[in-house]
Amino acid sequence: MQPIIVIGTGLAGFNFVKELRKLDKTTPVVMLTRDDGRNYSKPMLSNALAKQKDADALAMATAEQTAAQLDVTIHTDISVTAIDTVNKQVELADEKLAYSKLVLALGADVFRPPLTGDAVDQVYTVNDLMDYARFTKALAGKKKVLIIGGGLIGCEFANDLIAGGFSVELIEPMGRCLPMLLPEPASRSLQQGLEEAGVKFHFGPLAQTCNQSDDGVVVGLSDDSEIKADIVLQAVGLRPRISLASTAGLDVNRGIVVDRMLQTSAKDVYAFGDCAEVEGLVLPFILPLMAASRALAKTIAGTPTPVVYGAMPVTIKTPACPTVACPPAPDAVGEWHCDSDGLNSKCLFRGNDGALLGFALTGTACSERQALSKELPPLLA
Numbered sequence: 001m002q003p004i005i006v007i008g009t010g011l012a013g014f015n016f017v018k019e020l021r022k023l024d025k026t027t028p029v030v031m032l033t034r035d036d037g038r039n040y041s042k043p044m045l046s047n048a049l050a051k052q053k054d055a056d057a058l059a060m061a062t063a064e065q066t067a068a069q070l071d072v073t074i075h076t077d078i079s080v081t082a083i084d085t086v087n088k089q090v091e092l093a094d095e096k097l098a099y100s101k102l103v104l105a106l107g108a109d110v111f112r113p114p115l116t117g118d119a120v121d122q123v124y125t126v127n128d129l130m131d132y133a134r135f136t137k138a139l140a141g142k143k144k145v146l147i148i149g150g151g152l153i154g155c156e157f158a159n160d161l162i163a164g165g166f167s168v169e170l171i172e173p174m175g176r177c178l179p180m181l182l183p184e185p186a187s188r189s190l191q192q193g194l195e196e197a198g199v200k201f202h203f204g205p206l207a208q209t210c211n212q213s214d215d216g217v218v219v220g221l222s223d224d225s226e227i228k229a230d231i232v233l234q235a236v237g238l239r240p241r242i243s244l245a246s247t248a249g250l251d252v253n254r255g256i257v258v259d260r261m262l263q264t265s266a267k268d269v270y271a272f273g274d275c276a277e278v279e280g281l282v283l284p285f286i287l288p289l290m291a292a293s294r295a296l297a298k299t300i301a302g303t304p305t306p307v308v309y310g311a312m313p314v315t316i317k318t319p320a321c322p323t324v325a326c327p328p329a330p331d332a333v334g335e336w337h338c339d340s341d342g343l344n345s346k347c348l349f350r351g352n353d354g355a356l357l358g359f360a361l362t363g364t365a366c367s368e369r370q371a372l373s374k375e376l377p378p379l380l381a
Contacts, residue, residue, distance in 0.1 A: 002098045003028035004300065005090055007080055008105030009037045009063070010128070012273030012289050016103060017070050019297035029072040030097065032090070035130050037063030037076040043286060045132050046156035047317045050163035055133035083248035085266035101300055104245060104256060104264070104271035108238035108284055117211040117220075123148075123232045126157070138231055143167055146219055146229035148207045150177050152316055154235035155190065158199045159318045169200040169227055171207050171219075181314065181325040182360045183347045185340035189362040193321025193343050202227065238284055240275045255282045260306035262296045272296055278307060279380060280330070287312040311376035313359075313369055322366045328358030329379060348372075
């Protein structure tokens with residue numbers, strides 16, 4: 001029997017295998033990863049500094065321990081160079097592995113806007129546990145951190161770094177916090193909370209250069225101003241990893257295109273998580289990933305199960321101003337209705353018929369998350 005091969009040992013890959021093992025304890029499973037294969041919770045990366053947790057403290061198990069727990073084989077520090085969907089093989093640098101089913105849990109890459117200068121190699125990103133280890137090592141002895149990007153990850157790290165005793169400035173060219181997730185009143189509440197905690201914002205200009213200075217780096221902005229810092233963290237966003245799938249001839253768009261069964265355009269090849277696009281939706285969040293893990297495990301275990309997305313609010317880990325976002329579907333027609341008072345904002349997106357289609361909550365309004373979620377239609381029924 002050829003094994004099920006899973007490419008990726010992040011939250012998606014490991015959760016799929018955990019769900020599969022509940023249903024199928026015997027089919028061989030081989031997991032391939034280009035990192036060290038440690039099992040950890042990625043959401044913890046952006047709120048661990050204040051708790052003084054290093055990468056080792058965040059790791060729940062080594063690759064060897066997880067392999068034993070799940071009765072799978074895990075190959076670490078390995079790159080898949082190609083997928084042969086005709087002969088049902090994945091190609092590595094020096095061998096080919098046959099599969100019965102192939103699961104792509106590839107995740108997403110950090111988007112890096114162009115920067116020039118002699119200190120570009122000192123601009124850090126944190127997208128996995130190994131990145132986190134490098135960043136925390138570089139942070140030792142530093143005092144001031146400049147964050148490029150005011151989205152979810154940028155704001156979470158800003159809060160965490162401030163709570164950890166660092167000085168933090170943040171650049172966001174779109175003019176406000178979490179511009180892709182929050183309506184403006186909720187953005188302003190979050191901004192106020194982070195400013196009161198000590199974060200200094202620079203809204204509007206783009207970061208263009210990063211050069212060495214006597215005691216750190218200096219970042220040049222598009223408005224000709226400069227910001228000096230000891231270290232720079234770039235958190236501008238994620239892009240689904242689609243190159244391996246595209247080269248293999250699979251259909252791709254923003255993500256790897258899959259149907260409701262999470263199957264790609266090739267037979268017996270599936271994709272889910274941050275790398276996948278389901279009916280036009282690319283959702284790099286935990287709740288969609290967990291729903292997809294369960295559905296895909298059932299399908300591969302022999303019970304075809306389409307993925308269903310209910311209401312899926314996103315909790316932003318910013319204790320300075322608790323925030324929950326459940327944006328309306330991209331094609332939703334309606335408008336925001338907001339009631340805002342300082343750190344507390346309740347914003348409801350209602351359709352033309354008055355139906356609730358999305359919400360954003362900050363501060364004390366977050367207590368209404370559960371009740372409002374029950375009013376929302378499913379994102380993917």
